Amino acid sequence: MLSYRPTVAPGSSGRLAVLQRHLSAVPLSGQVTSTVYPTNFCYTLDNNFLTREQRQFYEENGFLVIKNLVSADDIERFRKEFERLCKKEITVPGLLIMRDIAISKSEYVPDQKAITKLQDFQEDPELFRYCSLPQIVKYVECFTGPNIMAMHTMLINKPPDAGKKSSRHPMHQDLHYFPFRPSDHIVCAWTAMERIDRSNGCLVVIPGTHKGTLKQHDYPEWEGGVNKMYHGIRDFDLSIPRVHLVMEKGDTVFFHPLLIHGSGMNKTAGFRKAISCHYASADCHYIDVKGTTQENIETEVVELAKKRYGLSGLTLKDTWMVRGRLINGERTNL
Ligand SMILES: CCCCCCCCCCCCCCCCCCCC(=O)SCCNC(=O)CCNC(=O)[C@H](O)C(C)(C)COP(=O)(O)OP(=O)(O)OC[C@H]1O[C@@H](n2cnc3c(N)ncnc32)[C@H](O)[C@@H]1OP(=O)(O)O
Ligand SMILES: Nc1ncnc2c1ncn2[C@@H]1O[C@H](COP(=O)(O)OP(=O)(O)OP(=O)(O)O)[C@@H](O)[C@H]1O
Ligand SMILES: O=C(O)CCC(=O)C(=O)O
Ligand SMILES: [Fe+2]
Numbered sequence: 001m002l003s004y005r006p007t008v009a010p011g012s013s014g015r016l017a018v019l020q021r022h023l024s025a026v027p028l029s030g031q032v033t034s035t036v037y038p039t040n041f042c043y044t045l046d047n048n049f050l051t052r053e054q055r056q057f058y059e060e061n062g063f064l065v066i067k068n069l070v071s072a073d074d075i076e077r078f079r080k081e082f083e084r085l086c087k088k089e090i091t092v093p094g095l096l097i098m099r100d101i102a103i104s105k106s107e108y109v110p111d112q113k114a115i116t117k118l119q120d121f122q123e124d125p126e127l128f129r130y131c132s133l134p135q136i137v138k139y140v141e142c143f144t145g146p147n148i149m150a151m152h153t154m155l156i157n158k159p160p161d162a163g164k165k166s167s168r169h170p171m172h173q174d175l176h177y178f179p180f181r182p183s184d185h186i187v188c189a190w191t192a193m194e195r196i197d198r199s200n201g202c203l204v205v206i207p208g209t210h211k212g213t214l215k216q217h218d219y220p221e222w223e224g225g226v227n228k229m230y231h232g233i234r235d236f237d238l239s240i241p242r243v244h245l246v247m248e249k250g251d252t253v254f255f256h257p258l259l260i261h262g263s264g265m266n267k268t269a270g271f272r273k274a275i276s277c278h279y280a281s282a283d284c285h286y287i288d289v290k291g292t293t294q295e296n297i298e299t300e301v302v303e304l305a306k307k308r309y310g311l312s313g314l315t316l317k318d319t320w321m322v323r324g325r326l327i328n329g330e331r332t333n334l
């Protein structure tokens with residue numbers, strides 16, 4: 001059982017956050033304290049699932065890698081479903097199929113070679129199984145608490161770079177895309193569907209940046225072009241040391257939405273695959289992003305919704321409300 005219930009009302013989030021910080025600093029009964037006993041856990045909840053070392057690692061770094069969490073069988077099933085979608089053997093409502101900017105103008109071939117990313121697969125039962133895998137949800141609950149929403153789903157098929165470096169994903173914070181808070185109750189699960197290292201463009205993170213604030217994001221000025229909505233942190237200082245997360249098939253990283261991350265170029269001939277879901281506590285609340293740094297992404301997403309579905313007058317909040325799905329507990333707010 002969790003010893004803490006997340007916020008329910010926007011106005012009280014500040015005070016409750018303070019209370020949470022206080023409560024999670026209370027030692028667990030029966031546990032031996034030592035001189036290195038950690039205090040002030042504020043990014044993880046007390047549900048006795050994470051080890052103390054795992055909690056401490058996430059608190060300090062903003063991410064946690066769990067080895068071999070998703071089975072090879074499940075990954076094979078996700079791969080097969082991905083292929084069926086690419087070949088248009090099936091169609092799924094709401095699913096967004098994105099091609100890399102470098103090959104978007106080339107002749108259309110209905111297979112995976114044209115596709116860089118599937119987004120919003122919440123209506124595809126086979127792929128959406130990923131979001132409900134009990135071994136993933138167990139970890140997610142340590143960050144969100146028991147009322148869990150799957151807000152955003154992706155299968156990333158990073159193509160071999162076409163020589164323009166457009167297969168890179170610029171350094172960014174996922175919170176830029178999300179009009180809900182508090183950020184500490186949002187987490188991404190990202191699973192490698194094969195070995196991913198620097199050769200095929202692994203995730204790159206800047207540990208500890210989850211403790212900072214949301215930065216201004218824009219399109220980077222890249223000569224070879226930038227994919228739609230691939231915003232990066234403005235004037236990002238590339239001299240800050242980056243940590244490359246080398247992961248084996250099935251390994252899963254959980255990370256905070258303020259953690260600064262990106263991914264490198266795919267220098268191999270293969271399409272490197274990962275599947276991911278952003279979860280949030282259903283007790284989070286929506287915010288209005290007008291007048292904030294997130295206004296630029298709202299404009300783009302709302303334009304896309306209009307172009308695709310003919311819906312006008314939407315806000316960023318509306319586009320998330322229709323995509324979110326309950327995974328566990330009760331759909332309280334989101
Ligand atoms: C009822 C409400 C529903 C709301 C739906 C709203 C969906 C919002 C999705 C985005 C939210 C992002 C959330 C992310 C959260 C987590 C953080 C993750 C970070 C990211 O991954 S950000 C990157 C995500 N980017 C996208 O998802 C982009 C979405 N995709 C698209 O907009 C389209 O697929 C795309 C890329 C525009 C292609 O459109 P389509 O019409 O299918 O393609 P065409 O071939 O007809 O081309 C049209 C036009 O677009 C140009 N194009 C093609 N591919 C690209 C590309 N990869 N990048 C940039 N531009 C591209 C193409 O050249 C054409 O241009 P013209 O000048 O010739 O018109
Ligand atoms: N010159 C650059 N300009 C802008 N962004 C960059 C540049 N170099 C790297 N990045 C960003 O840093 C992240 C990771 O790239 P990085 O170069 O560290 O990894 P890599 O390409 O996988 O490995 P390698 O060091 O072997 O090239 C990506 O988000 C990428 O967009
Ligand atoms: O390259 C990837 O697999 C992940 C990129 C990323 O950070 C994202 O889509 O938000
Ligand atoms: Fe991201």
Ligand SMILES: [Mg+2]
Pocket residue numbers: 264265
């Ligand atoms: Mg590089």
